[in-house]
Amino acid sequence: MQNNNYMNPFLAGILLGLLLLLTIFITGRGLGASGAVKSAVVQIEKTVAPAHVENSTFFQEYFTTHGDNPLKSFLVFEVIGALIGAFVSGSISNRLKFDLEKGSKINTKTRIAAAIAGGALFGFGAQLGRGCTSGAALTGMGVFSTGGILTMFAIFGGAYAFAYFFRKLWLN
Amino acid sequence: MGPLVPDIISSELSLIIALLIGIAFGFLLEQAGFSSAKKLVGLFYGYDFTVLRVFFTAGITTMVGIIIFDHFHLIDLNIIYINPLYIWPAIVGGLIMGLGFVVGGYCPGTSICAAAIGKKDAMFFIIGAAIGVFIFIEGYPIFEGLFNSGFYGSPQLSDTFGLPNAVFAFLFILIAISAFAFAMKIELKVGGKVMSNTSQKYLITLAVVAFVIGAAEIFVPTHEEHIEKINSITDFSNYSFDEITSDELAVRLMYNDKSMRFIDVRSEAEFKEFALPNALLANYNNFIDRRWEDIFRVKGQVTVIYAEDEATEKRAVLAAEDVGFKNILILKGGLKTFRENILNFEMPAGPIEKSMHDTYRFRQTASLKLPKIIEDAKPKVVKKKKTKRVLGGC
Numbered sequence: 001m002q003n004n005n006y007m008n009p010f011l012a013g014i015l016l017g018l019l020l021l022l023t024i025f026i027t028g029r030g031l032g033a034s035g036a037v038k039s040a041v042v043q044i045e046k047t048v049a050p051a052h053v054e055n056s057t058f059f060q061e062y063f064t065t066h067g068d069n070p071l072k073s074f075l076v077f078e079v080i081g082a083l084i085g086a087f088v089s090g091s092i093s094n095r096l097k098f099d100l101e102k103g104s105k106i107n108t109k110t111r112i113a114a115a116i117a118g119g120a121l122f123g124f125g126a127q128l129g130r131g132c133t134s135g136a137a138l139t140g141m142g143v144f145s146t147g148g149i150l151t152m153f154a155i156f157g158g159a160y161a162f163a164y165f166f167r168k169l170w171l172n
Numbered sequence: 173m174g175p176l177v178p179d180i181i182s183s184e185l186s187l188i189i190a191l192l193i194g195i196a197f198g199f200l201l202e203q204a205g206f207s208s209a210k211k212l213v214g215l216f217y218g219y220d221f222t223v224l225r226v227f228f229t230a231g232i233t234t235m236v237g238i239i240i241f242d243h244f245h246l247i248d249l250n251i252i253y254i255n256p257l258y259i260w261p262a263i264v265g266g267l268i269m270g271l272g273f274v275v276g277g278y279c280p281g282t283s284i285c286a287a288a289i290g291k292k293d294a295m296f297f298i299i300g301a302a303i304g305v306f307i308f309i310e311g312y313p314i315f316e317g318l319f320n321s322g323f324y325g326s327p328q329l330s331d332t333f334g335l336p337n338a339v340f341a342f343l344f345i346l347i348a349i350s351a352f353a354f355a356m357k358i359e360l361k362v363g364g365k366v367m368s369n370t371s372q373k374y375l376i377t378l379a380v381v382a383f384v385i386g387a388a389e390i391f392v393p394t395h396e397e398h399i400e401k402i403n404s405i406t407d408f409s410n411y412s413f414d415e416i417t418s419d420e421l422a423v424r425l426m427y428n429d430k431s432m433r434f435i436d437v438r439s440e441a442e443f444k445e446f447a448l449p450n451a452l453l454a455n456y457n458n459f460i461d462r463r464w465e466d467i468f469r470v471k472g473q474v475t476v477i478y479a480e481d482e483a484t485e486k487r488a489v490l491a492a493e494d495v496g497f498k499n500i501l502i503l504k505g506g507l508k509t510f511r512e513n514i515l516n517f518e519m520p521a522g523p524i525e526k527s528m529h530d531t532y533r534f535r536q537t538a539s540l541k542l543p544k545i546i547e548d549a550k551p552k553v554v555k556k557k558k559t560k561r562v563l564g565g566c
Contacts, residue, residue, distance in 0.1 A: 009222045010371050012204035013229025019200060020230060021237035023193050025246075027186060028175030029253040029564030031197055033281035034301065041305045058312035065563065074190045081194020082201070082281065083288045089202035090289030100292040101209045101277070115293045118276015119283065119300020120307065122269050126280060127308035128319060129265025131255060133279040135564075136262075138227065140255045141344070142234030144328040144337045147257035151266045155279075158270020163216035166274045170213050 005093050020142050027074070030139025034126035036079035039070040046070070075135075103170040114169055129154070174247035175562060198285050207286040209277025209293060216274055218362070221355035225368065228348040235341040236378045239385050242337070245496075248462050249328070253564025257332075259322030276300065326561070338386030345379045395460050395494055402490045403457075406483070413486055415504040416476060418513040419531065422538040425449065425545060433470065435477045437488040438507075440553060446507075448478065449549030456488035459495045468497040478503040478510075514538050 006012075024030055042062060046053050053059045066073065090096045102111035126132040129151045131140070137155055140148010177186045204226045205211045214220025241247040273279055278286060278297045286294030308315060329340040352370045359366050393401075416424075424432060425448075434451035436443050443453045452467065456477075459468075468475055477488045477500055485502040492500055503510060517539040519532060 006205040006222070007200075007203040009204060009225035009368050010229050010374070012200055013226040014233050014374065016197075016200050016204070016226060016230035017233025017237070019193065019196050020234045021241075024234070024238070024252055025174040025176070025241065026181065026189060027177045027193075028251055028562030031193070031281075032564070033279070033284060034305075037280060037298065037301045038305050038309075041302050041309065045306075045309070056309075056312070057316075058309050072187070074186060077187045077190035078194035078197065079284055081191040081196075082198030082284050083194075084191075085195035085198030085200075086202040086207060086285035086288035087198075088195070089199045089285075090207065093203070095202075095207065095289050098290045098292060101286075102293065103210070111293055112296050115276050115278075115296035116300035116303070118272045118274075118278070119297035119302075120304035121272030121300075122276060122279060122297075123272075123301030123304025124308050125265045125268030125270075125272055125304070126301075127265070127305055128261045128315065129269060130258065130261065132269060132281065134281040136255055136266075138231060138234075139253075139564075141231040143238060143249075143252060143254055144235065144330065144340060145255040145257075146324075146327045146329055146332045147262055148255035149329065150257065150259065150262045151255070151269075154263045154266020155269045155273065158267035159213075159216045159273045160270070161267075162271045163213075163274045167217065169275070170210065170217060170277075 017142070020139065024139075024143065029074070030135065030142060031078070032075045032131065032135030032139070033079060033082070034123065034132040035073070035075035035135060037123060038127065039066075039073050039076045042070040103168070104172050105168050110169075114166075174241065175252055177562065197281075198288065201282060201285045202289065206282040207289050207291065207294075209286065209291070212279075212282055213274055213277050218358055221359065221367065224351060224355055225370075228344075228351060232341065232345050232348050232375075232378055235337075235344060236381050239336075239338045239341055239382065243385050243389070251462070251561055253562045254326040254328055255564075256326045257322075257324040258320065259324065261319050261321065264318065272304075336386050336389035338382050338389055342379060342382040342386055345375060345382055349375050349379075398494045399457050399491055402487050402494070405487065405490070408483070408486050411486070411490065413489055414499075414501045416501045417504045418510045419534065421476075421503060421510060422514045422535070422542060425542060426538060428545075431472060431474055433467065433473050433475045435467075435475060435488070437477055437479045437484060442480070443551075444553060446546075447551050448476075449546060449551070451478075451551050453551075453553055454488075456491040459488075459492050459497070464492075464495070464497075468492065468500075474499060474501060476501045476503060479506055480508050481506040515543060 020031055042059070070076075087096070100108055100111060102108065122132065126136075129136055131137075131148065131151065133155060136148045137152035141152055177183070181189070201207070205222050206226070211220050211222055215223040238247070242249055269279070276297045278294055280301055283294040283297040283301065287298055328337060330337045333340075356366045356370070434448040435454050436447050436451040437454050437456045440453060443451070447453070454464070458464075475497070477485050477492070479485045479488065482502060482505060485506060489500050489502055514535055517535040519536060524532060
C-alpha cells in the first residue's frame with residue numbers, strides 16, 4: 001500500500017523530541033506551523049486592504065504583540081525551512097511526485113473540497129486554540145503546559161469523536 | 173543558561189536559526205511519513221499508528237529533557253514560552269481542529285511537508301487553512317469573547333496540580349507505553365504483524381529518569397526551604413566564612429581596587445542613604461533569580477556581601493552558596509564596625525599601644541578621605557529588569 005522506506009517511528013519520535021528540546025533551549029519557544037499561515041494572511045490583508053487593517057481591533061492587537069512586519073517572524077522562517085527540509089527528505093526517499101491522495105470511495109472534487117474545508121476548520125481552530133498540533137499540542141506537552149496539553153487532548157479527542165462520520169473519505 | 177534567545181543570541185540571528193530548525197523539522201516529519209494524509213488519519217481509523225508513535229515518543233523525550241535541564245538549572249522555565257491556559261477556547265478550538273483533521277487529512281505542519289513533496293490535496297488544505305485564519309481575523313469581534321474566556325495564566329502541570337513536572341513526565345511515559353502496547357495488539361489482530369517494534373529499553377530509561385527526578389524533587393528540600401532554614405539560623409559556629417576587615421576594605425577603597433563587587437543586602441532606604449562604591453542592592457532571598465548569575469559569576473572578581481550586622485551577611489552568603497555561587501567575602505563586623513573603625517574614627521585618648529600606632533594613623537587618614545570617595549561613587553538604585561517571557565505560540 002505505502003512505501004515502506006519511512007523512518008522507524010520511534011527513531012523519528014526521539015529525533016523530533018530532541019529537536020524540540022534543542023529549539024526550546026536555544027529560542028525559549030517551541031515549534032509551530034499555523035502561526036506562519038497567520039503571518040501570511042496578515043501580510044496579504046495589509047497589502048491589499050491597508051485602510052481596513054488600520055481600523056480593525058484584531059490587527060491593532062496583532063501589530064503591538066508581533067511587530068510591524070509579519071513576515072519577519074520566527075515561524076515564517078521555520079516554515080520556509082520545513083518546506084526545504086521536507087523537499088530534501090522527499091527527494092532522498094524518492095517521494096517527490098505531483099499527486100492527490102484520497103480514499104478510494106471518493107472522487108477528486110470531493111477530496112479537494114474536503115481538504116479545503118478541513119484546512120479552514122484547522123486554521124480557524126488553531127487561531128481559537130492559540131496553536132495547532134505543533135505549537136500547542138506537541139510543544140505544550142514538551143513544556144508541561146496545562147493549556148497546551150488540554151488543547152492536545154481536545155484535538156485528538158475531537159478527531160476520534162468525529163472520525164466515524166467521515167469514514168467514507170478514508171476507508172475502502 | 174538556556175534559553176539563549178534573547179539574551180545570548182540576537183533576534184536577527186534567531187531567524188537563521190529558525191530556518192535551520194525548520195529544515196530539520198520538515199525533514200523529520202517527512203521521513204516519519206507525515207506527508208501522507210492516509211497515514212496520518214490512520215490513527216483515527218485504527219489502521220496506522222505512526223502518528224501515535226512519533227508524537228508520543230517526541231513528547232515524552234522533550235518532557236524528560238526539560239525536567240533534566242530544569243533540575244540542573246540549565247534552563248529557566250520562567251522565561252520559556254508556556255502556552256497560556258484559556259480553558260474554553262482550548263477545548264472548542266481543539267475539537268474544531270480534530271474535526272478539521274479527519275475532514276482534511278492533515279494538520280498545518282504536516283500539510284506543509286506534504287505540499288513540499290507535491291501533494292496537491294495538502295496544497296488545498298493550506299489554502300483552506302488561510303481561509304480559516306481569515307475568517308477568524310475578520311470575525312474577531314464575534315469570537316473575541318470566547319477567545320479570551322477561562323483564562324488562568326500560563327501554568328505548567330506542576331502549577332495546576334501541585335506536584336513536580338517529573339511526576340507528570342512519568343505518567344505520560346506510562347500512558348505512552350500502554351498506548352504502544354495497545355497499538356501493537358490491534359496491529360496483530362488486524363494485520364497479523366506488528367508494524368514497528370517499540371524500543372522498550374528507551375522507554376524504561378525515560379521512565380526511570382523521570383521517576384528519580386520526581387522523587388528527588390518531592391523529597392529533597394528546595395531552595396525556598398533552604399532559605400527558610402537559613403533565615404532561622406542564629407548560631408553560625410558550624411559554618412566558615414571568608415572575611416574582609418574594615419581596615420583592608422578601607423585600603424582597597426582608597427586605592428580604588430576594581431576587583432571587588434559589593435552586594436548590599438540591607439533595605440532600600442538604608443541603601444539610598446549610604447552604600448559602598450557601585451554596590452548593588454539585593455534581597456538575598458532572591459539570589460536564585462537569573463540576573464544574579466551574571467553578577468556573581470565574573471572571573472577574577474571578589475564579591476563582598478555587606479549589611480549592618482554580620483549575622484545578616486552570613487545568611488546572605490549561605491543563601492548565595494545554596495544557589496552555587498562561590499568566592500564571597502563578608503565584611504567583618506558589618507557596616508557597623510566599618511563606621512566605628514574607619515568612617516567615624518576618633519583617635520583614642522590616652523597612651524597608644526605601639527603596635528596599633530600605624531593602624532590608628534591609617535584610620536585617621538582614611539576617615540578624612542573615604543567619605544568623599546564613597547560619596548562620589550554612590551550607586552543608584554537599579555530597578556530590577558523583569559526578565560520577559562519569550563513570545564511564542566502560533
